[in-house]
Amino acid sequence: MAVGKVTFSKVEREKLAEILWLLNWISVVTGTILFGLGLFLRVEIHKWQEVMSEQGILYVPHMLITTGLAACCINFFGGKICLDCADTNKFLRWKLVMMPYIICTFFFTSCVLAGALMCYGIRSQMEESLFMGLRNAMRYYKDTDTPGRCNLKRTVDLLQIQFQCCGNTGYRDWFQIQWISSRYLDMGSSAVVDRMRSNVEGKYLMDGVPFSCCSTFSPWPCIQHHLSTSSTQDEKSQQLNLWRRGCQQALLDHYTGIMQSIGLTVLLIWLFELLVLTGVRYLQTAMENVLRLGDPESESDGWILENSLAETARSNFNIIKNLGKCYQVDDDPNINVPTAAPEEELPSQQVQVLVTS
Amino acid sequence: MAVLRVKFTKTKRDKLAQVLWILNWISVVTGAILFSLGLFLKVELHKQGEVMAERDIQYVPNTLIAVGLIACAINFLGGKICYDCVDTTKFLRWKLIMLPYIICTFFFTFCVLVGALMCYCMHWELEESLNLGLTEAMRFYKDTDTPGRCFLKRTMDMLQMQFQCCGNNGYKDWFQIQWISNRYLDMSQKEVADRIRSNVDGKYLLDGVPFSCCNINSPRPCIQQQITNNSAHFNYEHQTEELNLWMKGCRQALLEYYIHIMQSIGLTVLITWLFELSVLTGVRYLQTSLENVLRQGDPNSESDGWLLENSFMETARMNLNIIKSLGKGNQIDTATNGDPNINVPSTSKAHYGPDNVPPKQITEDS
Numbered sequence: 001m002a003v004g005k006v007t008f009s010k011v012e013r014e015k016l017a018e019i020l021w022l023l024n025w026i027s028v029v030t031g032t033i034l035f036g037l038g039l040f041l042r043v044e045i046h047k048w049q050e051v052m053s054e055q056g057i058l059y060v061p062h063m064l065i066t067t068g069l070a071a072c073c074i075n076f077f078g079g080k081i082c083l084d085c086a087d088t089n090k091f092l093r094w095k096l097v098m099m100p101y102i103i104c105t106f107f108f109t110s111c112v113l114a115g116a117l118m119c120y121g122i123r124s125q126m127e128e129s130l131f132m133g134l135r136n137a138m139r140y141y142k143d144t145d146t147p148g149r150c151n152l153k154r155t156v157d158l159l160q161i162q163f164q165c166c167g168n169t170g171y172r173d174w175f176q177i178q179w180i181s182s183r184y185l186d187m188g189s190s191a192v193v194d195r196m197r198s199n200v201e202g203k204y205l206m207d208g209v210p211f212s213c214c215s216t217f218s219p220w221p222c223i224q225h226h227l228s229t230s231s232t233q234d235e236k237s238q239q240l241n242l243w244r245r246g247c248q249q250a251l252l253d254h255y256t257g258i259m260q261s262i263g264l265t266v267l268l269i270w271l272f273e274l275l276v277l278t279g280v281r282y283l284q285t286a287m288e289n290v291l292r293l294g295d296p297e298s299e300s301d302g303w304i305l306e307n308s309l310a311e312t313a314r315s316n317f318n319i320i321k322n323l324g325k326c327y328q329v330d331d332d333p334n335i336n337v338p339t340a341a342p343e344e345e346l347p348s349q350q351v352q353v354l355v356t357s
Numbered sequence: 358m359a360v361l362r363v364k365f366t367k368t369k370r371d372k373l374a375q376v377l378w379i380l381n382w383i384s385v386v387t388g389a390i391l392f393s394l395g396l397f398l399k400v401e402l403h404k405q406g407e408v409m410a411e412r413d414i415q416y417v418p419n420t421l422i423a424v425g426l427i428a429c430a431i432n433f434l435g436g437k438i439c440y441d442c443v444d445t446t447k448f449l450r451w452k453l454i455m456l457p458y459i460i461c462t463f464f465f466t467f468c469v470l471v472g473a474l475m476c477y478c479m480h481w482e483l484e485e486s487l488n489l490g491l492t493e494a495m496r497f498y499k500d501t502d503t504p505g506r507c508f509l510k511r512t513m514d515m516l517q518m519q520f521q522c523c524g525n526n527g528y529k530d531w532f533q534i535q536w537i538s539n540r541y542l543d544m545s546q547k548e549v550a551d552r553i554r555s556n557v558d559g560k561y562l563l564d565g566v567p568f569s570c571c572n573i574n575s576p577r578p579c580i581q582q583q584i585t586n587n588s589a590h591f592n593y594e595h596q597t598e599e600l601n602l603w604m605k606g607c608r609q610a611l612l613e614y615y616i617h618i619m620q621s622i623g624l625t626v627l628i629t630w631l632f633e634l635s636v637l638t639g640v641r642y643l644q645t646s647l648e649n650v651l652r653q654g655d656p657n658s659e660s661d662g663w664l665l666e667n668s669f670m671e672t673a674r675m676n677l678n679i680i681k682s683l684g685k686g687n688q689i690d691t692a693t694n695g696d697p698n699i700n701v702p703s704t705s706k707a708h709y710g711p712d713n714v715p716p717k718q719i720t721e722d723s
Contacts, residue, residue, distance in 0.1 A: 144576035144577070145576065153573075153576070154573050157573040158573060161518060161573075179578065180577075181577065183577070184577045184578070184590070184591055186591035186592075189591075210578060210579070211571045211578075211579040211581065212571075212573070214569075216514045216515055216569070217511060219501035219502065219507070220538060220540070220541045221536065221537050221541065221568075222567070222568045
C-alpha cells in the first residue's frame with residue numbers, strides 16, 4: 001500500500017525532470033537569500049553588541065548562514081541530477097546516489113525549519129540579554145578612561161539618540177546610577193561632598209539625565225537636570241521633554257521586527273524546499289520503476305513511500321537492529337554447523353545408466 | 358576639402374550602424390542615469406529645504422532631469438535610425454530627418470555640458486542661501502508656538518545632530534540669539550529679569566547652547582550652560598576644550614556635503630557628455646557615408662564619410678549666406694512695385710550666343 005502513488009507516463013516524467021531542474025535552480029537563489037538574511041541579521045546584532053550581555057544570540061544568524069550555504073550546494077547538486085533524470089541511461093549514473101541524497105535533503109529541510117522556529121523563539125533570551133547588557137553599559141557610562149569601556153558612553157548616547165529612548169526601562173534608571181565621573185566632580189565643593197556622603201555606597205547620584213535623553217519633539221529647551229523638582233514644568237508637560245520609552249523595549253521591538261520578517265521568509269523557503277524534495281522523490285521512484293519494468297517508454301508508478309508509514313518504520317527499525325546484530329560475536333564461521341531443521345532438498349537421484357545394447 | 362574624411366566599405370558601414378545602435382541604447386541608459394541623478398539632487402536639496410533661504414538653486418536638478426529625459430528620447434530615436442541604416446533602402450525613409458536630427462543633437466549636447474558646468478558653479482548661490490536660511494532658523498528656534506515655524510526647532514536639532522555641527526559659523530552664534538522662549542522663563546526670578554534688562558533689545562541671552570550641539574565623543578557629560586565660565590565647572594577650560602561641543606559650523610558642514618554630491622554628479626554628467634559627443638560623431642559619419650552611397654548609386658561600393666563637406670570657414674560662410682538670403686526673401690522687390698505680374702524689360706543688352714547674332718525674324722515667305 002504505497003503512500004501517495006501517482007502514475008507517470010514517459011512525457012510526464014520528462015516534464016517533471018525539467019520542472020524540477022528549474023525549481024532546483026530557484027532553490028539555489030533562495031539559498032543565497034537565506035545566506036543574505038543571515039548575514040544581515042549578523043551585522044544588525046553586531047551594531048549593538050556592546051549593549052548585549054551574552055553572545056549566544058549569534059547562533060541564530062550563524063545557523064541561517066550555514067543553512068543558506070548548504071541549501072545552495074544541495075540544490076545545485078539536485079539540479080544536475082534532475083537534468084540527467086530526463087534520460088533513462090543517464091539516470092543509471094545517479095541511481096545509487098539518489099536515495100542518500102533524498103534522505104540528506106530531508107534532514108536538511110528540518111534544519112531550515114529549526115532555523116525559522118529559532119527566529120521566533122529567541123525573543124525571551126534577547127530580552128534578558130538586553131536588560132543585563134544595558135544595565136552594565138549604563139553603569140560604565142562614566143568610565144571613559146578605562147580601556148575596554150571607553151566607548152560605552154558614545155555607544156549609549158548614540159543608542160538613545162537613534163532609537164529615541166532613555167535608560168533601561170525609563171529615564172528614572174539614570175537616577176540610580178552615577179553617570180558623572182568623579183574626575184569631573186569638584187570634591188572641594190560641600191554640595192558635592194554632602195551628596196556623596198548621603199549615599200550608602202558613596203555614589204554621586206542626581207535626578208538628572210544625559211543630554212542624549214532629550215527629545216527633539218519637545219517644544220522647549222531640554223530640561224535634563226533637577227527633573228524631580230522642576231518648578232516651571234508640570235507632570236503633563238514633562239512628558240514631552242525626554243524620551244519616554246526605555247531602550248530595552250526599543251531595541252527589543254527593533255530586533256523582534258527584523259527576526260519576525262526573517263522567520264516568515266525562512267518558513268516560506270522551507271515549504272518550497274519540501275515541495276522540491278517531494279518532486280525529486282517522485283522522480284526517483286518513477287525512474288527506478290521504469291528500470292525495473294525494463295521498457296523506457298512505458299508508464300510507471302511513483303510514490304513517496306513504498307509501503308505504509310508504519311511498515312516502513314518497522315522495516316527500517318529491523319534494518320538498524322540487524323546492523324546491531326552483525327557486530328555481535330557469532331560462532332566461528334569456518335566451522336560447519338549442521339543445520340538442525342530438515343532442509344528441503346531434492347534427494348539425489350541415483351542416475352541409472354541404462355546400457356543400451 | 359572635407360573635414361576628417363574617412364572611407365567606408367559596405368561591411369564597415371554595416372558594422373558602424375550596428376555599433377551605433379548599441380551605443381544609442383547605452384546612451385538611453387545614461388540618459389536615465391542623468392534623470393535619476395537630477396531627481397536625487399532634488400530630493401537631497403528638499404530634505405534640508407527649511408534651512409535654505411529662497412534662492413534659485415532648484416534650476417540645477419531641474420535642468421538635469423529635463424536633460425536626462427530628452428537624452429532618453431533622442432537616443433531612442435537615434436537607435437531606431439541606426440538600426441534601419443544597415444539597409445540602404447530603409448535609409449531612404451530617414452534621409453530627410455537625419456540632418457535636422459544631428460543638428461538638434463549637437464545643440465542638445467551643449468545643454469548637457471551646461472548642466473555639468475552648473476553643478477560646479479552652484480555652490481556660491483548655495484552658500485548664500487544656507488547662510489541666510491540658517492540665521493533665520495536659529496532666530497525662530499524658540500518660536501515653537503508660531504504656526505509655520507513650529508518645526509524649526511526640531512529641524513535645527515536634527516540637523517546639528519546628524520551633520521555634527523553647531524550654529525551657523527560655530528557654537529558662539531547661539532550666544533547672540535535668544536533661543537529659550539519667554540514662555541519657559543520664570544520672570545519672577547531676579548536673575549532672569551536682570552539678564553533681560555541688561556540687554557539692549559530686551560532679549561534673554563546666555564552663554565549656553567541647545568543640547569543638540571553636544572558632542573557624543575566627549576569623555577565627560579556635556580557642558581551646555583555657562584560655557585565660557587571656567588570656574589562654573591570643575592577641571593574645565595573652554596579655550597582648550599574641543600570635544601565638548603561640535604566645533605564645525607552647520608553652514609560649512611552642509612556646504613561640504615552638497616559640494617561633494619554635486620562634484621560627483623558633475624563628473625558623471627561630463628563623462629555622459631563625452632559619450633554623447635562620440636555617438637553623435639559616429640551618427641554623422643554614418644549619415645554622410647550613406648548619402649554618398651546613394652549619390653554613387655551602387656549600394657555595395659565604398660563611400661566617403663566626413664564631418665563637414667567643406668572646410669569649417671566655408672561651411673560657416675555658406676550657412677551665413679543661407680540665413681541672409683532667408684532674410685532677403687522677405688524683402689519687397691521695389692522695381693515692380695511688388696507686383697510680380699508686371700513685365701519689367703531688362704535694361705542690359707541681351708547676349709545672343711557666341712557670335713552675338715540676333716535671331717532672324719521669321720517672315721512669311723512664299
